Amino acid sequence: xxxxxxxxxxxxxxxxxxxxxxxxxxxxxxxxxxxxxxxxxxxxxxxxxxxxxxxxxxxxxxxxxxxxxxxxxxxxxxxxxxxxxxxxxxxxxxxxxxxxxxxxxxxxxxxxxxxxxxxxxxxxxxxxxxxxxxxxxxxxxxxxxxxxxxxxxxxxxxxxxxxxxxxxxxxxxxxxxxxxxxxxxxxxxxxxxxxxxxxxxxxxxxxxxxxxxxxxxxxxxxxxxxxxxxxxxxxxxxxxxxxxxxxxxxxxxxxxxxxxxxxxxxxxxxxxxxxxxxxxxxxxxxxxxxxxxxxxxxxxxxxxxxxxxxxxxxxxxxxxxxxxxxxxxxxxxxxxxxxxxxxxxxxxxxxxxxxxxxxxxxxxxxxxxxxxxxxxxxxxxxxxxxxxxxxxxxxxxxxxxxxxxxxxxxxxxxxxxxxx
Amino acid sequence: xxxxxxxxxxxxxxxxxxxxxxxxxxxxxxxxxxxxxxxxxxxxxxxxxxxxxxxxxxxxxxxxxxxxxxxxxxxxxxxxxxxxxxxxxxxxxxxxxxxxxxxxxxxxxxxxxxxxxxxxxxxxxxxxxxxxxxxxxxxxxxxxxxxxxxxxxxxxxxxxxxxxxxxxxxxxxxxxxxxxxxxxxxxxxxxxxxxxxxxxxxxxxxxxxxxxxxxxxxxxxxxxxxxxxxxxxxxxxxxxxxxxxxxxxxxxxxxxxxxxxxxxxxxxxxxxxxxxxxxxxxxxxxxxxxxxxxxxxxxxxxxx
Numbered sequence: 110x111x112x113x114x115x116x117x118x119x120x121x122x123x124x125x126x127x128x129x130x131x132x133x134x135x136x137x138x139x140x141x142x143x144x145x146x147x148x149x150x151x152x153x154x155x156x157x158x159x160x161x162x163x164x165x166x167x168x169x170x171x172x173x174x175x176x177x178x179x180x181x182x183x184x185x186x187x188x189x190x191x192x193x194x195x196x197x198x199x200x201x202x203x204x205x206x207x208x209x210x211x212x213x214x215x216x217x218x219x220x221x222x223x224x225x226x227x228x229x230x231x232x233x234x235x236x237x238x239x240x241x242x243x244x245x246x247x248x249x250x251x252x253x254x255x256x257x258x259x260x261x262x263x264x265x266x267x268x269x270x271x272x273x274x275x276x277x278x279x280x281x282x283x284x285x286x287x288x289x290x291x292x293x294x295x296x297x298x299x300x301x302x303x304x305x306x307x308x309x310x311x312x313x314x315x316x317x318x319x320x321x322x323x324x325x326x327x328x329x330x331x332x333x334x335x336x337x338x339x340x341x342x343x344x345x346x347x348x349x350x351x352x353x354x355x356x357x358x359x360x361x362x363x364x365x366x367x368x369x370x371x372x373x374x375x376x377x378x379x380x381x382x383x384x385x386x387x388x389x390x391x392x393x394x395x396x397x398x399x400x401x402x403x404x405x406x407x408x409x410x411x412x413x414x415x416x417x418x419x420x421x422x423x424x425x426x427x428x429x430x431x432x433x434x435x436x437x438x439x440x441x442x443x444x445x446x447x448x449x450x451x452x453x454x455x456x457x458x459x460x461x462x463x464x465x466x467x468x469x470x471x472x473x474x475x476x477x478x479x480x481x482x483x484x485x486x487x488x489x490x491x492x493x494x495x496x497x498x499x500x501x502x503x504x505x506x507x508x509x510x511x512x513x514x515x516x517x518x519x520x521x522x523x524x525x526x527x528x529x
Numbered sequence: 530x531x532x533x534x535x536x537x538x539x540x541x542x543x544x545x546x547x548x549x550x551x552x553x554x555x556x557x558x559x560x561x562x563x564x565x566x567x568x569x570x571x572x573x574x575x576x577x578x579x580x581x582x583x584x585x586x587x588x589x590x591x592x593x594x595x596x597x598x599x600x601x602x603x604x605x606x607x608x609x610x611x612x613x614x615x616x617x618x619x620x621x622x623x624x625x626x627x628x629x630x631x632x633x634x635x636x637x638x639x640x641x642x643x644x645x646x647x648x649x650x651x652x653x654x655x656x657x658x659x660x661x662x663x664x665x666x667x668x669x670x671x672x673x674x675x676x677x678x679x680x681x682x683x684x685x686x687x688x689x690x691x692x693x694x695x696x697x698x699x700x701x702x703x704x705x706x707x708x709x710x711x712x713x714x715x716x717x718x719x720x721x722x723x724x725x726x727x728x729x730x731x732x733x734x735x736x737x738x739x740x741x742x743x744x745x746x747x748x749x750x751x752x753x754x755x756x757x758x759x760x761x762x763x764x765x766x767x768x769x770x771x772x773x774x775x776x777x778x779x780x781x782x783x784x785x786x787x788x789x790x791x792x793x794x795x796x797x798x799x800x801x802x803x804x805x806x807x808x809x810x811x812x813x814x815x816x817x818x819x820x821x822x823x824x825x826x827x828x829x830x831x832x833x
Contacts, residue, residue: 139771144760145628145719146750149783150770 113186113502121181125174132164169522176515183508186501196488197274198226199263203283203310204247205232205254214282214310215246221280227266231259237266254289256281260297267301267489276488280306285474285482298482303489307479321345322370322462325352330374331442331449335458338450347462354435363431368465376407376441392419393440395460400453405441412437416461425461434465537636539643539689546651546681548812554652554819555826557739557801560615560710567616568656570826583607617739618659618674618709621646621684622702624716624745625666627763629693632749636693637807642715642745643688644811645818649713651681652819660684661709664691665702665716674709696764698722703729711739718744718791719764731798740800743818744791747807750784753777801825 112118144150164170202218204211222228228238230247233255238244259281267277279301283289298305321343324333330351336342346367350358351374362369391404395416406418412426415436425438438461442449556569586595586606596609623646629639650660654676661674662684670687672680699714700722706712712733720726730740753760753772762768772780792802801821805814 139757139759139773141759141761141769142754143631143633143763144750144753144758144772145631145717145747145763146780146784147760147762147768147770148719149787150760150772150780151776151783153771153776 111188113188115185117181117184117186119181121178121185124177124181128173128177129164129170132166132170166526169519169526172515172519172522176512176519179508179512179515183505183512187504187508188502194225194274196276196278197270198222198278198280199229199266199270200226200280200282201229201231201259201263202246203232203254203259203281203285203289204230204249205286205289206250207254207284207286207289208249208310210311211249214308215249217308217310218246218280218282227263227270229259229263229266231255231262233258235259235262237262254283254286255291256283256285256289257291257293257297260294260301264297264300271491274491276490277303278306278488279303280308281482282308282310284310285479287474290474290478295478295481298484301484301489302486304484304486305482307483309479322347322349324349326374327351329444331444332372332374332458335449335454339455339459341462346464349462359430359435362433362435364433366432366465368434368436368462369430370436370438370462372436372438372440372461373407374442376405376439378405378407378441393417393424393457394419395425395457398453398456398460400451400457402448402451402454403443403446405443407439407441410437410439416440416457427465429465432465436461537634537640539640539685542644542647542685545644545648545812545815548810549648549652549815550655552652552816552819553656553823554649555823556617556711557822557825558737558829560617565616565657567614567658569615569617569658570612580609581612582610584610616656616658616676617653617711618707619650619653619661619711619713620674620706620709621650621660621662621713621715622699622706623662623664623688624699624702624714624718624720625664625691625693626696626699626717626720627694628696628717628719629745631747631763632807638717638745638747639693641805641807641809641811641814642743645715645743645745645805645814646688646713647681647685648811648815649818650684652815653711654680658711659709661707662687663702663705664688665699666691666693666695666697669697669702669705671705673707696720698725700725700729703733706733709738711741713741713743715743715745717746718742723791727794727798730795730800734799740798741818741822742795742800742802744788744802744804745807746788746804749807751806753780 198221200218200221202214204215208214218228222240224241226240228240228244228246230236230238231254232250235255235258236247238247263279267279270277285307322336322339322341323344324330324336324342325348326333332349332351336349341347346365347370348358348361348367349370349372351372353373354369354371358369358371361367391406392399392401393404393416406424409423410426412428412435414423414425415427416423416425416438418424424440425436427434427436440457442454448454553568559570560567583596583599584607586608590608594608596607599605599607599609623642625639629642630636631638646662650662654660657676659674659676660680662670662672664670664687670691672683672687675683699716699720703712703714703726712730714726714730718726730742734740755777757771757773760770760772770776788804792804795802801818803814803818803821805811
């Protein structure tokens with residue numbers, strides 16, 4: 110048997126000792142005795158302090174001491190626990206499309222896991238598997254990773270395991286791709302008081318494949334050069350159409366779940382741009398990129414804006430189509446000059462050719478962030494994860510009831526003693 | 530006073546009566562009344578065979594008291610003076626208030642008072658003195674003074690059948706005492722009628738009677754328990770006082786001063802005052818009281 114809060118038992122024992130002391134020194138009405146010469150005693154209050162050589166009112170003393178000890182024990186929270194495992198490991202395994210060779214991390218995770226450990230297999234969702242030799246690792250999916258969700262699930266599992274483990278270790282097996290990283294990762298990670306053992310795997314694979322761009326354009330199309338410069342040329346999850354989109358393109362997006370990016374080579378200048386043509390340059394804002402160049406501003410596209418002109422009007426929009434999506438880009442790229450080869454154009458192209466529903470962010474997370482994710486410290490004690498009041502002993506209500514019942518009995522006995 | 534079947538029984542009195550056999554308890558002053566011939570010196574000269582002196586005859590003297598033989602030899606008329614000896618009726622007034630039933634459960638004060646009554650009564654009876662008793666209380670028990678055998682048994686029976694209770698004034702019992710030369714009050718004098726009792730005693734003393742006050746004290750009154758206690762007056766239950774470390778010294782001082790004042794007042798009135806404390810041998814107390822009377826008689830030239 111262990112106690113969740115042993116200090117309360119000490120407090121209860123101290124209170125019982127206090128009660129015992131009070132029974133030695135308490136002010137009380139002395140025992141009556143007939144004395145014919147009472148009149149010669151000075152008239153002072155009859156209730157006087159007396160130090161009894163032995164504790165008085167043994168029944169009351171017993172009831173009071175037992176009540177405070179029971180109440181202390183109730184707050185201390187005694188629990189009968191089975192044998193605790195010395196270490197329980199929680200393995201967060203990235204099963205998203207960002208993993209280059211999904212089988213290798215799965216083997217590594219299986220090596221790490223023992224009976225009683227927990228596997229958190231995650232991509233955009235996380236599944237929890239309490240590991241045993243009969244369990245299998247879930248298959249990898251094309252979905253992107255969501256490290257924040259994995260961390261939240263793992264922390265919850267760690268708190269659940271704290272009652273049956275002396276120490277808990279968190280292991281993360283993932284390429285830690287930027288696609289799965291968000292601003293919430295580090296704040297969530299800060300909730301974990303120990304370190305995280307990070308085993309980084311190779312990135313790429315299906316996620317990278319999904320971001321390859323199939324370009325349909327003229328031979329001298331500047332954006333084709335930009336795609337080639339990014340190294341993403343090939344049939345994949347994105348189709349960049351520089352001419353008119355066809356029904357086949359839409360069907361491809363509908364069936365494959367890919368992103369059909371319709372970025373016309375010739376953009377008809379909008380009326381708004383004609384009024385600001387004297388500026389000579391435009392700025393397009395997309396997630397993680399601001400591209401400044403002599404863009405040709407077209408009419409605002411339909412759909413959910415994913416890029417904006419500097420005045421806030423939409424420069425590109427996305428409309429869902431089946432499992433995929435269609436993007437309309439109203440940004441004219443000057444054919445002359447090297448605008449298409451500039452870094453800002455590459456980043457803009459990268460931002461507008463991401464997977465449907467989210468901006469494209471590829472590439473590994475910086476090592477500094479990974480080091481912050483791993484953090485310092487080692488294993489975390491199970492008792493450290495138990496928050497005050499978060500866990501209550503099943504015996505606590507009974508002990509509280511017993512203590513209160515004893516106090517009630519004490520009140521009745523005391524009333525009877527006073528009457529007598 | 531109450532009749533009680535569960536009262537502590539009076540201890541056997543045989544040993545006490547044996548112990549006081551031979552003790553004399555003389556009158557502290559010459560007996561001024563003529564009574565039956567006894568052992569106590571009388572103020573009167575009489576016709577006892579014990580010669581004291583001759584006195585010339587004066588006109589008015591009883592001619593029967595002339596010493597005719599001396600007149601025949603010397604032709605002078607002298608009276609033969611002889612000491613008169615008389616008995617002295619003694620009545621005991623025994624306090625039967627609740628304060629005498631202390632300490633419980635033995636009622637040591639009551640027991641000691643009863644033993645003193647029986648012991649002194651036996652001594653007086655052995656001298657031929659009539660002995661009676663009045664037990665204070667409601668109702669008052671009265672045994673008129675008698676000299677017959679069985680008087681002690683009668684007194685013992687009354688005492689055995691009486692249990693101290695209540696707070697009847699002792700002065701009422703003193704008022705029921707018949708006209709006898711010696712009255713012995715056996716009490717703790719804790720009743721509310723202390724002044725009235727002293728006035729009544731003064732009246733009897735003024736009439737020439739001998740009044741002796743036997744103050745019965747309990748050892749627990751002189752040395753109360755050291756532990757803290759709530760003292761309750763047995764005659765006034767509503768009177769409660771805490772007796773502890775801080776009040777013990779004041780209690781002892783007040784109680785001692787009261788006892789001293791009581792003895793002074795009674796002695797000033799002419800009464801003899803004796804203290805008897807529970808736990809002491811009653812025969813010793815009887816001897817002490819009798820000896821004190823003898824010493825007083827000797828001091829006054831009365832002789833035994």
